[in-house]
Amino acid sequence: MKEQHIEIEGSVRTVLPGTMFRVELDNKHLVLATICGKMRKRFVRLTVGDRVKMEMSPYDLDKARIVWRLR
Numbered sequence: 668m669k670e671q672h673i674e675i676e677g678s679v680r681t682v683l684p685g686t687m688f689r690v691e692l693d694n695k696h697l698v699l700a701t702i703c704g705k706m707r708k709r710f711v712r713l714t715v716g717d718r719v720k721m722e723m724s725p726y727d728l729d730k731a732r733i734v735w736r737l738r
Contacts, residue, residue: 670724670725670726671725672722672723672724672725673722673723673724673725674720674721674722674723675692675693675720675721675723675731676692676693676718676719676720676721676737677690677691677692677693677698677700677718677719677721678690678691678716678717678718678719679713679714679715679716679717679719680697680715681715682713682714682715683699686701686702686707687699687700687701688700688701688702688713688719688733690719690721690731690733696728698721698723698728698729698730698731699729699730699731700719700721700730700731700732700733701731701732701733702732702733703732703733703734705734706733706734706736711736713733713736717736717737718736718737718738719733719735719736719737720733720734720735720736720737721733721734722734
């Protein structure tokens with residue numbers, strides 16, 4: 668059975684080297700996030716303050732994958 672991802676929104680607080688980002692969720696929790704392969708391929712740029720949609724594993728709630736940049 669494939670594991671289910673948790674989809675959550677947040678805003679980028681810090682841009683780190685290696686396409687890593689520190690993202691603050693709506694409940695003030697900070698997670699370490701990286702961008703997904705499609706965003707890397709399309710050269711989507713993220714800056715501080717951008718709203719993003721992320722996928723998180725239910726087993727590790729401190730890391731996430733950014734899958735979409737919101738308007």
